[in-house]
Amino acid sequence: MPRLDPDRLFPLEARARDLARALYGAVADLPIVSPHGHCDPAWFAGNDRFPDPARLFVTPDHYVFRMLFSQGVPFDALGVPRADGGAVETDGRAIWRVFAANYHLLRATPPAMWIDHALEHVFGWTPPLVAATADACYDHLSDCLAQDGFRPRALFDRFGVETLATTDSALDPLEAHAAIRASDWGGHVIPTYRPDAVVDPDHEGFARNVDALGAMTGEDVSSWRSYLAAHRARRAEFVAMGARASDHGHPTARTEDLPEAEAAALYDRVRAGQASAKEAETFRGQMLTEMARMSLEDGLVMQIHAGAARNHSAAMLASHGRDMGFDIPTRTDYVTALRPLLSAHGTDPRLRVIVFTLDETAYSRELAPLAGVYPALLLGPAWWFFDSPEGMRRYREAVTETAGFYNTAGFNDDTRAFCSIPARHDVARRVDCAYLATLVATGRLAEADAHEVAQDLAYNLAKRAYRLDRA
Structure with a gap:
C-alpha cells in the first residue's frame, strides 16, 4: 500500500x-x-552499479548524517569518510541498520520526505523503515541495485x-x-x-x-x-x-x-x-x-x-x-x-x-x-x-x-x-x-x-x- x-x-x-x-x-x-x-x-x-543502499542514501547526504549526528550517532558508524584517514564502518548493512534504527529522528524533515519518495517511487518499497525492517529493506534495495535498470x-x-x-x-x-x-x-x-x-x-x-x-x-x-x-x-x-x-x-x-x-x-x-x-x-x-x-x-x-x-x-x-x-x-x-x-x-x-x-x-x-x-x-x-x-x-x-x-x-x-x-x-x-x-x-x-x-x-x-x- x-x-x-x-x-x-x-x-x-x-x-x-x-x-x-x-x-x-x-x-x-x-x-x-x-x-x-x-x-x-x-x-x-x-x-x-551503486555499491549498496547505504552508500546511495546515507554516506553522501549531509542532510541525513548531520541530523543523526546531532542525536549522538557518530559519523564513523554511518560510514562517513574521514579526512584524517581514521577508520569508519565499511559494512553497508551495518550502516543501514544504524540508519534504519534512527530514521525516526528525521520525521517531518525534508530528507525524510525525499527518502520516502525514493523508496516508494524508485525502489517500490512501502513498509516503514525501522530497525525491524532494516535487513528486509536493505535486501530489497540491494536486489534492485544489482539490476541494470538501476545503474x-x-x-x-x-x-x-x-x-x-x-x-x-x-x-x-x-x-x-x-x-x-x-x-x-x-x-x-x-x-x-x-x-x-x-x-x-x-x-x-x-x-x-x-x-x-x-x-x-x-x-x-x-x-x-x-x-x-x-x-x-x-x-x-x-x-x-x-x-x-x-x-x-x-x-x-x-x-x-x-x-x-x-x-x-x-x-x-x-x-x-x-x-x-x-x-x-x-x-x-x-x-x-x-x-x-x-x-x-x-x-x-x-x-x-x-x-x-x-x-x-x-x-x-x-x-x-x-x-x-x-x-x-x-x-x-x-x-x-x-x-x-x-x-x-x-x-x-x-x-x-x-x-x-x-x-x-x-x-x-x-x-x-x-x-x-x-x-x-x-x-x-x-x-x-x-x-x-x-x-x-x-x-x-x-x-x-x-x-x-x-x-x-x-x-x-x-x-x-x-x-x-x-x-x-x-x-x-x-x-x-x-x-x-x-x-x-x-x-x-x-x-x-x-x-x-x-x-x-x-x-x-x-x-x-x-x-x-x-x-
Missing part, C-alpha cells in the same frame, strides 16, 4: 486544493532540469532528467565529463566552474592550488594579469565541456572593484601569504567582480552562494574535512556588498548573476528589491536550510510581490544524493502549485495565468536562467 499521500503539500481548503491538483497534474511529469548540484560525474562516466544512466533516463550540472573544482581535470561526452549515451551532464580553492586565500593550500592552476593552463600566475589569464583558460575548458555556469561559495557577498594596480598589489600580498583577514576578504570580493567580467566574455552564469559560516567546527574540519553539515547560516548584507559589482556591470543584459542566500531575512528586505531592478540579477530558489516545503512557501511569499516570478531562477535541487533529485523537484512543484492555487482562490491571479506560471517555475525558468534554452 502506498505510504505517500497524493495530496501532500496541497492546501486544506477544498477549492484551492482542487486547483493545486490541476496545476500539479500539468507539470508533474515535465522533464527535470537540474542546473546546480553535487552529483559525481564519475557515476555516469563509468555507469557502474546511474538508467536511473538518469528514468527520472526524466534533461540536464544535470555537477559542481567541479577549478583544478578538476574533467576526465569524467570527457568520458561521458565520448560515450554513446545521450544524457546531458555538464560541469560547473567552482574556483573557491584558487580565489580564497583562507582555503587550505591556496598558494599550492594557484601554482597548480598555472601548471594546468601554462600560465606563469606570478602576476595579477597572468593569474586572471589562467582563470580564463580554465573557464574556456569548462565551456568546451558544456558548462553553463560558475559557482562561488564565499562567506559573504562582498564585492570590490579596485583599480588594476591596487588589485595587482593585493594579489602579490595574497600569493605571498602576507594578507590580513581584511585583505583576504577584499581579494575574494575583487575576484567576484573579475568573474563577472569574465562572464561577460564567455557567457557563464554566475552563482553566488553566500552567507554560510562554513566548517563551523574546527575539530570536525580536521577529522572529516569540508561539507560535513557544519556550515551554518549567518546574517548577510547584500545591498552594500553587491554594490561594487552591480555598479560596474549590473545593468549589462549580457551578465547573469544568480544569488542564493541562507539569510531568509534578506529576501524581502534586500534581494527581491535588487533583483526587481537590476537586469543582471536573478534570485536563486530557497536553498539548503530552506529548501523545505515551509521554506519554499516563505520564499515565494517574500519575493513575489517585489521581484515577481520572472526575476527568479526556477528550482534546482543542489544535491549529492542522486535518488533525491526527482523527490526534490516533486516537492518544489507541489509547493509552487499550492502557492499559485492560493493566489487564484484569493482573486490575485487568473487560473490560465497560474497554469502558465506553473510550467515556468517547474521547467522554463531554470532553462532560461542558465541559458540552457540556447543549447
Whole structure:
C-alpha cells in the first residue's frame, strides 16, 4: 500500500486544493532540469552499479548524517569518510541498520520526505523503515541495485532528467565529463566552474592550488594579469565541456572593484601569504567582480552562494574535512556588498548573476528589491536550510510581490544524493502549485495565468536562467 499521500503539500481548503491538483497534474511529469548540484560525474562516466543502499542514501547526504549526528550517532558508524584517514564502518548493512534504527529522528524533515519518495517511487518499497525492517529493506534495495535498470544512466533516463550540472573544482581535470561526452549515451551532464580553492586565500593550500592552476593552463600566475589569464583558460575548458555556469561559495557577498594596480598589489600580498583577514576578504570580493567580467566574455552564469559560516567546527574540519553539515547560516548584507559589482556591470543584459542566500531575512528586505531592478540579477530558489516545503512557501511569499516570478531562477535541487533529485523537484512543484492555487482562490491571479506560471517555475525558468534554452 502506498505510504505517500497524493495530496501532500496541497492546501486544506477544498477549492484551492482542487486547483493545486490541476496545476500539479500539468507539470508533474515535465522533464527535470537540474542546473546546480553535487552529483559525481564519475557515476555516469563509468555507469557502474551503486555499491549498496547505504552508500546511495546515507554516506553522501549531509542532510541525513548531520541530523543523526546531532542525536549522538557518530559519523564513523554511518560510514562517513574521514579526512584524517581514521577508520569508519565499511559494512553497508551495518550502516543501514544504524540508519534504519534512527530514521525516526528525521520525521517531518525534508530528507525524510525525499527518502520516502525514493523508496516508494524508485525502489517500490512501502513498509516503514525501522530497525525491524532494516535487513528486509536493505535486501530489497540491494536486489534492485544489482539490476541494470538501476545503474546511474538508467536511473538518469528514468527520472526524466534533461540536464544535470555537477559542481567541479577549478583544478578538476574533467576526465569524467570527457568520458561521458565520448560515450554513446545521450544524457546531458555538464560541469560547473567552482574556483573557491584558487580565489580564497583562507582555503587550505591556496598558494599550492594557484601554482597548480598555472601548471594546468601554462600560465606563469606570478602576476595579477597572468593569474586572471589562467582563470580564463580554465573557464574556456569548462565551456568546451558544456558548462553553463560558475559557482562561488564565499562567506559573504562582498564585492570590490579596485583599480588594476591596487588589485595587482593585493594579489602579490595574497600569493605571498602576507594578507590580513581584511585583505583576504577584499581579494575574494575583487575576484567576484573579475568573474563577472569574465562572464561577460564567455557567457557563464554566475552563482553566488553566500552567507554560510562554513566548517563551523574546527575539530570536525580536521577529522572529516569540508561539507560535513557544519556550515551554518549567518546574517548577510547584500545591498552594500553587491554594490561594487552591480555598479560596474549590473545593468549589462549580457551578465547573469544568480544569488542564493541562507539569510531568509534578506529576501524581502534586500534581494527581491535588487533583483526587481537590476537586469543582471536573478534570485536563486530557497536553498539548503530552506529548501523545505515551509521554506519554499516563505520564499515565494517574500519575493513575489517585489521581484515577481520572472526575476527568479526556477528550482534546482543542489544535491549529492542522486535518488533525491526527482523527490526534490516533486516537492518544489507541489509547493509552487499550492502557492499559485492560493493566489487564484484569493482573486490575485487568473487560473490560465497560474497554469502558465506553473510550467515556468517547474521547467522554463531554470532553462532560461542558465541559458540552457540556447543549447
